[in-house]
Each structure stands twice: as structure tokens, then as C-alpha cells.
Amino acid sequence: MEKSESTKIEIAETSKERKGKAPLLGAVPPVAAEHVRGRYKRGISIFDLILRISAMSLALAATVIMGTAEQTLPFFTQFFQFQASYDDLPTFAFFVVAMAIVSGYLVLSIPFSIVCIARPLAVGPRLLLIILDTMIVTLTTAAAGSSAAIVYLAHNGNSDANWLAICQQFTDFCQTTSEAVVAAFIAVALLVFMIVLSAFALRKH
Amino acid sequence: MEKSESTKIEIAETSKERKGKAPLLGAVPPVAAEHVRGRYKRGISIFDLILRISAMSLALAATVIMGTAEQTLPFFTQFFQFQASYDDLPTFAFFVVAMAIVSGYLVLSIPFSIVCIARPLAVGPRLLLIILDTMIVTLTTAAAGSSAAIVYLAHNGNSDANWLAICQQFTDFCQTTSEAVVAAFIAVALLVFMIVLSAFALRKH
Numbered sequence A, B: 001m002e003k004s005e006s007t008k009i010e011i012a013e014t015s016k017e018r019k020g021k022a023p024l025l026g027a028v029p030p031v032a033a034e035h036v037r038g039r040y041k042r043g044i045s046i047f048d049l050i051l052r053i054s055a056m057s058l059a060l061a062a063t064v065i066m067g068t069a070e071q072t073l074p075f076f077t078q079f080f081q082f083q084a085s086y087d088d089l090p091t092f093a094f095f096v097v098a099m100a101i102v103s104g105y106l107v108l109s110i111p112f113s114i115v116c117i118a119r120p121l122a123v124g125p126r127l128l129l130i131i132l133d134t135m136i137v138t139l140t141t142a143a144a145g146s147s148a149a150i151v152y153l154a155h156n157g158n159s160d161a162n163w164l165a166i167c168q169q170f171t172d173f174c175q176t177t178s179e180a181v182v183a184a185f186i187a188v189a190l191l192v193f194m195i196v197l198s199a200f201a202l203r204k205h
Helices: A002-027 A029-067 A090-118 A124-156 A171-202 B002-026 B030-067 B090-118 B124-156 B171-202
Strands: A070-076 A081-085 B070-076 B081-085
Touching: A029 A090, A029 A124, A029 A171, A070 A171, A090 A124, A090 A171, A090 B124, A124 A171, A124 B090, A124 B124, A124 B171, A171 B124, A171 B171, B030 B090, B030 B124, B030 B171, B070 B171, B090 B124, B090 B171, B124 B171
Parallel strands: none
Antiparallel strands: A070 A081, B070 B081
């Protein structure tokens, strides 16, 4: 009889302890949630780093492709040799400078992205990255957009303004500059994606 | 012996229950902090609304200025009248379409900005705004940048590509389109500022 009561008490006890632990479990979640949130934010940061390295490679490729784009036509007159290089067009020169700045920024931002992986709940580096990324995305888009306008003009010309298409002669040059512009636009898309990811990582819950 | 064990267990129980409540008490002060944070975020939202209306006015002005830009020269030949309007240049036509989309988006986003003022701690509308703003800022920059390249070309021409400056004839047209491009660039700056503000409002702290 005594033995059985003892057993009974013990059962009641454990049930109470379970009840006592229920609010504890309810209060513990912040720590567990913090952990889950940390993992979620770390995942975003790792993805951000991958995108950042890809965007950096693209920006660097765009800079190099445009910077080395030149073509000398095989025919020439006595006084003049037909040659095209990126610095003949101020817009392409701006493209090279802007994309070099973008590449440099993306290289320098990689350590901050790594800090975000190591400390997924830190707000400072993430806020810094989203602000600088937003400014850099406008520079990249301005470079890509302005060069796209000139590349379009070089391909198609404009009869109303009496601007002739130069791509009929400088085919290789036009091909090369178009590739650089496409690379820059893909970099823009990656940067936009990075900003959206950072916004998701910045939000509270 | 059995009794004492039962008491001991009960003490351990209440001490555990107190531990369970401690974090609950610690969770009350945040209400005051929540209030301060709410006021801070409401201030940001009001500023965001002002910037949004300014950007919308600028985008609309840019659309209208570029869309109505045309000039007919006072001299003409028997077969041809010299006339320039925005749709002679595909880049300017893109500018008008893109800036019209930007204006439309900014008008539609005003209610969401008002929701952010009314409910300063809501994350959803703010996240939606920052994502759409980021996409729209690239569209605005692409329009402004590409048109800037063409306006620059129209002003200065390019001797290497044998493209002549048309602004020597179409002075008014060039003046008007330049104004539209400047308005678009100011709209870009305002949009970047709006994204940075939204990022500050999104962070936890």
C-alpha cells in the first residue's frame, strides 16, 4: 500500500514537473528561436557571399572585356587608319572606370559578408552592406544602361540624327562591347538579389 | 524519510517555477522600448512618404518633359522638314516608357507608405517597399543613364564614330531633354535615400 502510494506520488510529481516545465519550454524558445534565426540568417549570408563573388567576377570580366576591346580594320588610307577602341567613346570609358570601381567595392565587401556569416545576428555589417550595395547598384546600372544605349546606336544607327551604324565595319569591336554590357547587366541583377536578401536578413523575426 | 523527500522535491519545483517566470518579467520592459522604437520608425515612415511624393513628382515631370520634347526648325527644304521629337531616338522612347512605369509605381506605393506610418512596427509592407524600390531604382537609373549617354552624344558628337552633334541645330530640344534627364537622376538619388531609410527602419536594434 505504502509502496503503491509512493509510486502514485512520484507520478503526480512528474506530472507537476512537466507542468512546471511547460512555461519554461514556452520561455526557452527565444533561445531556440534565436538559434533557428541564426541558422536562417547564416544561410542567407552564405548565399550572399556566393552571389557577391559571382557579381565581382562578372564586374571584373566586364571591365577587362571593355577595357581591352579594340579593333583595327585591315584597310587604311594614306593619312588615316581605321581603328576603334573603348576610349574613342566617352561612354565606354565611363563604363570601364565605373565597373572597375564596382569590382573594387565588391572585393572589399567580401570580408564584411564573411563577418555576417560568422556573426549572423549582427546588424551593423549587414546594414553597411545594404547601404553601400544600393549605391553601387545605381553606379553599375548607370554604366550598363549608358553603354547599352551607345551599343544599340552603334548596331542600328539613327537615320533621324544622321548617325550611321559603325558595327557594319567594326563587327568584332561591337561584339566585344556587347558582351561587356551583358555581363554588367547580369551583375546588376545579382546585386539587386543581394539587396533583397539583405533586407530579408535585416527584418526582425 | 519519504516525507522529507517529497518536500525537497516541492522546493525544487517552486524554484524551478520562479526561474520559469524570471524571463517573463524581463520581457515586460520592452513595451516601453517598443513605444520608443515605434515613434522612431514612424518618423522614418513620414520622411519616406515625403521623399516618395517628391520622387513621384520628379518622375512624372521627367516623363512629361521628355514626352513633349519636340522642335521643328524654322527652315526646310522642298522634300524635308527638320524636326526632332523624343520618338526619333529609341533611347528617349525607352526613357518615357520607363519613367511612366516609375511614376505609376510610386503613385501605387504611397498607400503602403501610409500603412507604414499607421503601423510603424509592421514588417510586411516595409519589406515589400524595399524590394520593389530596389527594382524600380534600377529601372530609373537605366533610363536616366542611357538617356544621359545620348544627350551627351547629341551635345558633343563623336568624331571617331563620325556622329555629329545635333544640338547645334536643335538647341531647344537638347535643352528640354537634358532637363528631363536631370530630373530622373534626382529621382534616383531620392529612391536610393528611401531604400537606405527603409533598411534603417527594418533593422532590429
